[in-house]
Amino acid sequence: MGNADLRDLASIREVAFEELEGSVVAVDAHNWLYRYLTTTVKWTSDEAYTAPNGTEVANLIGIVQGLPKFFEHDLIPVMVFDGAVTELKAAEVADRRAKREAAEERRAAAADRGDAVEAARLEARTQRLTDTIQETTRELLRLLDVPIVEAPAEGEAQCAHMAATGTVDHAGSEDYDTLLFGAPTTLRQLTSKGDPELMDLAATLADLDLDRQGLVDVAMLCGTDFNEGLHGVGPKTAVTAVKEHGDLWGVLDARDAEIPNAEEIRELFMHPPATDVDVDATVNPDVDAARAYVVNEWGVAADEVERGFERIAESQVQTGLDRWT
Template identity: 70%
Template sequence: MGNADIRQLAVIEPKPFEELTGSVVAIDAHNWLYRYLTTTVKFTRSEVYTTDDGEEVANLVGVVQGLPKFFEHDITPVFVFDGGVTELKDDEIAERREQREEYEDQLEAAREEGVEAAEIATLESRTQRLTDTIQETTRELLALLDVPYIEAPAEGEAQAAHMARTGDVDYAGSEDYDSLLLGAPKTLRQLTSKGDPECMYFDRTLEEHDLTWEQLVDAAILMGTDFNEGISGVGPKTAVKLVREHGDLWSVLEARDEVIPNAERIRHMFLDPDVTDDYDYDTDIDPDLDAAKAYVTDEWGIPADEVERGFERIEESVVQTGLDRWS
């Protein structure tokens, strides 16, 4: 998820949708999907997205509700799915699993005690995870809607940042701040929120603090990342000051007589992540709406009225942006 304190360093400005018309955005798929998944679960009755076999596919509702925002503003999303996750992230994953299990215990207790439905819905949203079924059905629905997606060799966010750096897309799209450390020139945030998004700028951030990319990563490591604990008492301002004063991470650690395990590997993961140039996608979107609707409602049993407006918005926006090419 990245350290939210990085926001204090980043140069971020509002980005009106009208300035994004015609853009292609590489979306961190897991980040985007998880946010719509939890929102759907929180505000939708569980029987809506639970099959007769007990399989939960709230993602199908979330995808249909989330995609129109792109189409309505003539933005082409390219969803980038995670491949393997580095073992250095094991601690974070274990912490998330432990937190989710705690929420599951709270949810079970709440149900037994008969607490209000709103509280139960909130707890249900906190226990969500991207199951194999959710992963597979999301890809299948995107394919029916002709929305491009690719598979990253490792972290989807790193691949999205790489695509933005090579110029294959105009922006990376993620709610996390690690996109900045991964060198994405421009990252769109708040794509899952109401209103206009905001844009986080890489070069302007470096200029603002008179840092190199390496030094920005060094400052983040001192603050703490998904892969390491930071140095106690070192926040954004102190981290930048220390890196400026001493030059790099190693000199800071030596001066303070501190050690950060795996520091070299962590640094390398931001500066030279596992990404690929072996991908291909078509930004001319030609959705098969009838097949997509049938997949969601007939094959997976989502009530038609739960997704009707989302599909209508997709159809209307495709027509409005001149992409009306389905028969």
């Protein structure tokens, strides 16, 4: 979630990839893709991912560089895409748009004065998931036989639902919303080097001596993507306050405070829009077709993606051998 204060409360441990082999992971696709998209833009010449018609598709490089981490460790990613944006998140969306526009102004100024490093850094912060990026991402994932799920609303909520119902083994996100939405376990750091982290809902609730409703109340007091928190209330203070006053309403009454749309936000976390889906966890990437799509159809520099495609192909051979040993 946007509120990283939950990092101080959640039960999180590093987990070796060996413990996760064979797992199916519902990945918050927008969260995962955005991290690779911004990294690609920051560190790669735009000529490498600009199509002949001028369209930028840095996402294609990011996907090819990011997927091998799953395949090489015998993980099946199920990419879950956001659906409709809830009205409760309108303020957060507007704030992100304003920050992108401000970064774009600073990027233009940096480019004008010849500061290429600063311009590249700010260019990464202005990225958004355009219609072309959305469409080409889905097509490349289909060619690589990666399952895709379209969420009715929040992608994190759909990931959490799939993990909670046993459709997948874990949710996968760098944010913390999956914890509030009820995912039993969430894998984090899937876009980083090294082993991932495992965030455990049951252990978190046991450590805090709270139920999930209490955890949601704590988060709302600190602030979420859907509401501002109470001034001066951090995670430890929020936990103490909920235990002392019983729930969110008791804390608000005691402090003579208000959280707009509190009932709707609370309900959204406890019973978010999500659907039951079937997932085919058998993945057989068509690497040749994917390479042709990225390099020939979209004009992405071959040397930027070749190693990624090689790793995907090699991982399929190795995974097959491992399953026969």
